[in-house]
Amino acid sequence: MSTAVVDAGVLSARGRRAPVRLLGLATLTVVPLLFPFGYLLWQALAGGWQGVLPAGRLAELALNTLLLTGLVVIGAVVIGFGTAWLTTRTDLGGARMWSTVVALPLVIPSYVLALVLLTGTGRQGILSGMVVALGGDPLPIPRGLLGAVLALVVSTFPYVHLSLVPALRRVDPALDEIARALGAGRLKRLRTVLLAQVGPALRSSALLVGLYSLADFGAVSLLGYDTFTRAIFLQYAGRIDRRPATLLAAVLVLIALAVIGLERSTRPPRSERKGRVVRPGSLHRLSNGRRFAAVTFLTLLVATSVGVPVAVLAAWWVRGTAAGRETVAVWSEVGRSISVSIGAALAVAAIAIPIAVLVTRYRSRLGAVLEASAWTVSALPHLTVGLALLLVGVTLLLPLYQTLPLLFVAYVTMFLPQALGPTEAALREVSPNLEEVSRSLGQSPLQTFRRITMPLIGKGVLTGAGLVFLTTMKELPATLLLRPTEFETLAVRIWSTTSEGFYTRAAFASLVLIMISAVPMHFLVSRDLRHA
Amino acid sequence: MPDTAITCIGIGKRFGPTIALDDFHLDVDEGDFHTILGPSGCGKTTALRIIAGFDQPESGTVRVGSQLVAGPSLMVPSERRRVGMVFQDFALFPHLDVEANVSYARNIRPGQVARLLELVGLSGLERRMPHQLSGGQQQRVALARALAPEPRVVLLDEPFSNLDAALRSHVRDEVKEILLEAGTTALFVTHDQEEALSLSDRVSVMAEGRIVQTDRPADLYRQPESPWVASFLGEADFVRAHAEGGTALSSLGSFPTSLQGACQLMIRPENVLLFADAEGPGHVISRQFFGHDQLVSIALAGGERLRARLGPAPDFQAGERVSVKVDEAVVFPL
Numbered sequence: 001m002s003t004a005v006v007d008a009g010v011l012s013a014r015g016r017r018a019p020v021r022l023l024g025l026a027t028l029t030v031v032p033l034l035f036p037f038g039y040l041l042w043q044a045l046a047g048g049w050q051g052v053l054p055a056g057r058l059a060e061l062a063l064n065t066l067l068l069t070g071l072v073v074i075g076a077v078v079i080g081f082g083t084a085w086l087t088t089r090t091d092l093g094g095a096r097m098w099s100t101v102v103a104l105p106l107v108i109p110s111y112v113l114a115l116v117l118l119t120g121t122g123r124q125g126i127l128s129g130m131v132v133a134l135g136g137d138p139l140p141i142p143r144g145l146l147g148a149v150l151a152l153v154v155s156t157f158p159y160v161h162l163s164l165v166p167a168l169r170r171v172d173p174a175l176d177e178i179a180r181a182l183g184a185g186r187l188k189r190l191r192t193v194l195l196a197q198v199g200p201a202l203r204s205s206a207l208l209v210g211l212y213s214l215a216d217f218g219a220v221s222l223l224g225y226d227t228f229t230r231a232i233f234l235q236y237a238g239r240i241d242r243r244p245a246t247l248l249a250a251v252l253v254l255i256a257l258a259v260i261g262l263e264r265s266t267r268p269p270r271s272e273r274k275g276r277v278v279r280p281g282s283l284h285r286l287s288n289g290r291r292f293a294a295v296t297f298l299t300l301l302v303a304t305s306v307g308v309p310v311a312v313l314a315a316w317w318v319r320g321t322a323a324g325r326e327t328v329a330v331w332s333e334v335g336r337s338i339s340v341s342i343g344a345a346l347a348v349a350a351i352a353i354p355i356a357v358l359v360t361r362y363r364s365r366l367g368a369v370l371e372a373s374a375w376t377v378s379a380l381p382h383l384t385v386g387l388a389l390l391l392v393g394v395t396l397l398l399p400l401y402q403t404l405p406l407l408f409v410a411y412v413t414m415f416l417p418q419a420l421g422p423t424e425a426a427l428r429e430v431s432p433n434l435e436e437v438s439r440s441l442g443q444s445p446l447q448t449f450r451r452i453t454m455p456l457i458g459k460g461v462l463t464g465a466g467l468v469f470l471t472t473m474k475e476l477p478a479t480l481l482l483r484p485t486e487f488e489t490l491a492v493r494i495w496s497t498t499s500e501g502f503y504t505r506a507a508f509a510s511l512v513l514i515m516i517s518a519v520p521m522h523f524l525v526s527r528d529l530r531h532a
Numbered sequence: 533m534p535d536t537a538i539t540c541i542g543i544g545k546r547f548g549p550t551i552a553l554d555d556f557h558l559d560v561d562e563g564d565f566h567t568i569l570g571p572s573g574c575g576k577t578t579a580l581r582i583i584a585g586f587d588q589p590e591s592g593t594v595r596v597g598s599q600l601v602a603g604p605s606l607m608v609p610s611e612r613r614r615v616g617m618v619f620q621d622f623a624l625f626p627h628l629d630v631e632a633n634v635s636y637a638r639n640i641r642p643g644q645v646a647r648l649l650e651l652v653g654l655s656g657l658e659r660r661m662p663h664q665l666s667g668g669q670q671q672r673v674a675l676a677r678a679l680a681p682e683p684r685v686v687l688l689d690e691p692f693s694n695l696d697a698a699l700r701s702h703v704r705d706e707v708k709e710i711l712l713e714a715g716t717t718a719l720f721v722t723h724d725q726e727e728a729l730s731l732s733d734r735v736s737v738m739a740e741g742r743i744v745q746t747d748r749p750a751d752l753y754r755q756p757e758s759p760w761v762a763s764f765l766g767e768a769d770f771v772r773a774h775a776e777g778g779t780a781l782s783s784l785g786s787f788p789t790s791l792q793g794a795c796q797l798m799i800r801p802e803n804v805l806l807f808a809d810a811e812g813p814g815h816v817i818s819r820q821f822f823g824h825d826q827l828v829s830i831a832l833a834g835g836e837r838l839r840a841r842l843g844p845a846p847d848f849q850a851g852e853r854v855s856v857k858v859d860e861a862v863v864f865p866l
Contacts, residue, residue: 433621434625436584437619437678438636440585440611440615441636441637441638441678441680442637442638442639443611443637443638444609
């Protein structure tokens, strides 16, 4: 006699075999994302190791990159944990307001922060001017490691904050109360109770910050700190021989893959993410003195990470214009950036839909593989995405070399999960029963999708498109490598004018970029690091 | 003999290692209100989904009317089966108003939507959105929507379990009336015995992936084919007996049977009468008093337990000795 134990209704909603057409469509969109990296790694191997790079160069770059990554992780985690703890576990109040404000630095790309450091310090620097007025010496320009760490900590601590806030909210107060009843002191409770519960989120956000530092190109290249990305770009720009750049990019891809794998394995399990409803914990009560200190800390943090950069850029631009330096209209760059970003947003959102349907509506191993590939590939350094596609373009698809379609492939590679996340979430909200009822009322699968599913997931798809729009606006390294000649976006213009020393033009373009990205800011705030 | 609206023959379906349906047979007569009744997890929803065309069976065939809709290497898609569906959560399209929901199907005859809204008593609410309706109203919209394209059969998956208890019996009667009025065959799935017995023309009891008995509600209740079905349908106690020459004998009387040898009697509490009797063979163990009736548990001389459902009087006390009279019993092999 057979047994039937589980509620088969629930199972079967997801247990159906996916239609072949859908599988084909999804495969067709994801394979181009994987191929260039395979090709890059193969080319690097085929090119051989010997004599491609000067002896010790690889070790030197690895050491520099590791040093930068380590320092940024420590800085971002300390600050991000601090802000998250203050806003969730104390009676500071205004948690929602602070969380929004603390996430503001996300609108400022790292290469703009580099520009801020370059224009704020030195003998002509605006911040130096203020220090001198107070009787001090002008601030030295923080080139190299110091500047890179500063810029990257400011761009990454909000990620730590955003991923720790939900983890800290989920902390079960009962455990702390039991520990207290068992006589554990404050330090022991912090270690055994609090850190044990937020540990997974903390580790995972630290690894993601590490990945970000590893991948950053804008700040390190403008501040002249010698890491993999900077070396790859210099090798690529300066030489006819592609082998050194290819080899370095391959090594960087492998390192990034290792970090991504580590992050996957330490990510908190699903059950913990969704979580049961826990009673909100009793909040740590702040004395008046400490409350004042906490508010001061948060205010100063936001001021230095958002207020100061904007003020420095604005002041530099005003001073430059007053001194007669031309600003050069960036409106054609703005137009190009906006249209290319809208195009990327629409393309990525459209490509995400069949994959999201496959993942949420069917039990398909291929779907899971496709989704995991999209996430992995998107986490690889953008410079390597650019280089891998460039390599494919130059050697295999010459007609596509330096064309917009190739650039769009890069955008899909880098940003697909940003559209996938909200689209999948929206699909999970739509009961499969609705689609089944529609079918039973005589409508075909396509009609059902058009009349029922699409109207109901529209908001999620738009959210995804909005995220892709924002990140495409700011994207630098891949755009720099793959854009058609003379196709200057806002980001490329900021980078090139900064590296050539035209700070006034760069400052103006940066202000415009920040303003455009700041408008739909709430998109980014509501999402955690994986989506941001 | 009436035509059959649905015929399932030997359907098998598994999900991974779990067997949901195993040699499942079902015949639903044209015009009937037919119910599949079974405990949760018995596979009844899977059966409904296979008939609707949402899932594909691994073996066996499904006919709707005379059309073969699922079988070896054949799977007619849901949209070409003319089978209506009402889900437990009603599954109203949240972005469409009442009228748009009801008129959603393809090939609706002109005037049909207004006629159905009238039938389900929702005329005047055409412009309401689903979230502006009460649970009972949502239920009726779902029903009207399923009936609009004039399906050959309507399937209802636990349609009353999302309604609160006070509303349920009222909505139940309404739905039954609407379906009678529309003259549509209905196949309905539930785990609620009372619901199944009170609503249906015929009930199929399901366990572990197959139908174990199909009958009219009264026959099913009074003549269950197995002790399991008996217990599943209502309160039942079992008492040992011995059968010989067409009669099962026990301390509680004799009952006709075709069995021979050791057997057991299935006795429902409402068929048991108790009389206060100091010399009686049983004594009262406990009593639950409900007002309109009382449930009295007694122990018989051999230690066997029996329950009696009686009117509010007499006032039985624990320990009191009683004599027992059983009006009706079903004999099962041991």
